Structure formats: structure tokens, C-alpha cells
Amino acid sequence: MGLFDRLFGKKEEPKIEEVVKEALENLDLSADNELALAEAEEVPQEEAEVESSEEAVFEEEEIQVTVEESTDSEPVVEVQQEEVPEEENTELLETVEENSSEVLEAETPQAEETVQEKYDRSLKKTRTGFGARLNAFFANFRSVDEEFFEELEELLIMSDVGVQVASNLTEELRYEAKLENAKKPDALRRVIIEKLVELYEKDGNYDESIHFQDGLTVMLFVGVNGVGKTTSIGKLANRYKQAGKKVMLVAADTFRAGAVAQLAEWGRRVDVPVVTGPEKADPASVVFDGMERAVAEGIDILMIDTAGRLQNKNNLMAELEKIGRIIKRVVPEAPHETFLALDASTGQNALVQAKEFSKITPLTGIVLTKIDGTARGGVVLAIREELNIPVKLIGFGEKIDDIGEFNSENFMKGLLEGLI
Structure with missing residues (x-):
């Protein structure tokens, strides 16, 4: 079954028992009710009077029995309740309602969003x-x-x-x-x-899965400044740590003090170590320190943040090539993933960035950010058709858990639901 059939194919026919039950529930019984009402009106008045007198006798006997039982029981002490002024009574009711609503909110946690x-x-x-x-x-x-x-x-x-x-x-x-x-x-x-x-x-081969290794998995992140690259790394660090992985970050964008400080803050926030170097240090040297520490400390996932100066393409290309050589010097088969962070709100400009970065370094996947704040999510189709680079990670919003692995079926359902 193809993707379209799985998303928008025929729905399963309801069971016969459910159809019968629904028909009975919706059955119009107004005609039967009118017939019963007409028959009731045709009952002779004498019979109605006899029935009412019998009911009256029955009620009288019941009252008498109740009185006898109350006489045999212990005496009841009446306590006269003080009358509460109407204003005070109103205030009391409002206070009770407010307290009960607060307790209800506290006892009813918000349901966690599904993927x-x-x-x-x-x-x-x-x-x-x-x-x-x-x-x-x-x-x-x-x-x-x-x-x-x-x-x-x-x-x-x-x-x-x-x-x-x-x-x-x-x-x-x-x-x-x-x-x-x-x-x-x-x-x-x-x-x-x-x-x-x-x-x-296309051919049904999405290649959306992230290539995690049994030992150390090295992820290299590239992308222009301001697309949400560093924030995505921080959120992923939290996600992987919550899954029980040992995570380490490397701040290799040494030419921007703000980038190093931002990644260090994410490390403090999610409680994972961050490898940094002196200001204006060689990014490759910081990466080398991070790789050695990751191997020595038995880290599961090492994420490397890099500069995004696409306007200096030649310098950036030389820098990323050098970082790649340093990574392979420590772990020959790394990096296992090279992610390009793209801001979905830039639309076709994101496609241009993807083309340029694919010339600079081999890309294994895309991190699509800020999809919640734009109407340009269709750029995923353009990237798929023109570059054939799979989207592997997607940012859903600003919360710390608003990031996840990309799923094409969920995406296409969310994109096209309701149009047919």
C-alpha cells in the first residue's frame, strides 16, 4: 500500500452491530409516543379516579408507617441554624467555587501532545x-x-x-x-x-532514520547564522539525555562569542558538558579536544556546532574540510551525520542555502526549524525533489521538547489533511 492510500485511502466499513445500534439510537419514536398518549386519554374518567384514590390510600399508609417508626426511634434534637446574611453567603459560595476550581486545575494536568x-x-x-x-x-x-x-x-x-x-x-x-x-x-x-x-x-526510500552507532555517534551541524542551529542542538541534547544517553557538545563557532555563550547556556540548562576554546581559536582545535574527551569519557552522542558564514564561502569550505579531517583522525568513519539547519520561514531561500551548503560539504540530512511560525512548509517538497536530501529532524515550536525525528507520513498528513 502506497503512502497516499495509507493517508487518504478508504476508511474501514463499520461493523453491522454498530450500524444497527446507531440506527436504533436515531430511530424516531414520536409516532409511538403520540399513539400511547391518545390511548391514555381514552381511559374512562372513573378508572382514573379509582387509580388516584388507590394512590392516595397507599401514600396515607406509607406516611403512617413513617410516623410510627420515627416515634419508636430516639428523640431528635433540633439545632437552629443561624441565618447567614445574603452578601456573606454569596462571598462564601464564590470562595468555595474558586478553591474548587484551583484544586481541579491542579489535579488535571495538561495532556501531553502526541507526535x-x-x-x-x-x-x-x-x-x-x-x-x-x-x-x-x-x-x-x-x-x-x-x-x-x-x-x-x-x-x-x-x-x-x-x-x-x-x-x-x-x-x-x-x-x-x-x-x-x-x-x-x-x-x-x-x-x-x-x-x-x-x-x-518517490521510490519509497525515505532514508529518514538517524544513523546512531553502538559506540560514539558524531553529529556535525552546519547552517547560516540565525536559522536556529544552536537552539536545535540544545533541544536535541535534552532529548537524548532524557533517553538515557551520555551527551557532549562542542562550540566550534569560535568567531562569534555569542554562539559559544549560547551553547554553553544550553549545556548548563540541560546539564551536559560543553567543550569550548579561547576566543578566536582555531575551530578544528576545539573539535579535536571535543573528540578526544568524548572517546575518553565514553560519550554516546557528540554534537558539534560550526560557523555559518556562507558569504565567505571559500573560507567556510576550508574550515569545514579541516574539521572533517580532524574528526576522522580520531574516529575514521565519523561524522556519522552532517545536518544542515534550515529556517522553514525563509521559503525558497532555504532551498538556495541547501544547494550552496551541499556544494561545500556532503550533507546526510536536514534539520527544519521554525515550521510552526510560517506558511511555507511546502519547501520540504522542493528540497526532496531538487536536492534529494532527506529531512531528518523537525522543530515544532519554542518549547524545549518541540523537536523530533522527521516522519514523512505525519508531515504529509499534517500538510494535506482536510483538502480532499
């Missing part, structure tokens, strides 16, 4: 924007013609899925429209969504 709920929340802006444009598009067209396809291609480009994706998808839809002899735009709505899912699925 799918995080995807749905963080992709809300993207889904709403794309869905609104798509719905408006279908409302404006009454027939499938060349103008329809041109407008559709423009809509897809505006949704940040990329020029290449928009062009390829439009051509495929032209072919599908001829094949199916589709005359109405709504006939192509499901096909558009299906093609978007197939585009990401």
Missing part, C-alpha cells in the same frame, strides 16, 4: 494557506483549459513547493486530464493531492 498533534499544530499555517488558495482556485474555474494549468502552476510556486516541482506536477496533471478526459476542475482535486504525495514518496 501527530505536534505536526498538525506546527503545519496549521501552511495547511490553511495552501488549502485556502487551492479552494479559491477551484471556485474560480468552471472548466479545465490551458489557463487552468497556468494558474495552478503559479499557485504551487506561491506555496513554496519550488519551480521544478510546480512545473513537473502541472505537466503530469495535463497528461492525467487527457487520460481521464477530465472536464471539471474538481475531478482533478484528488489527483493533485495524490501527485504531491507521490512526489515526496
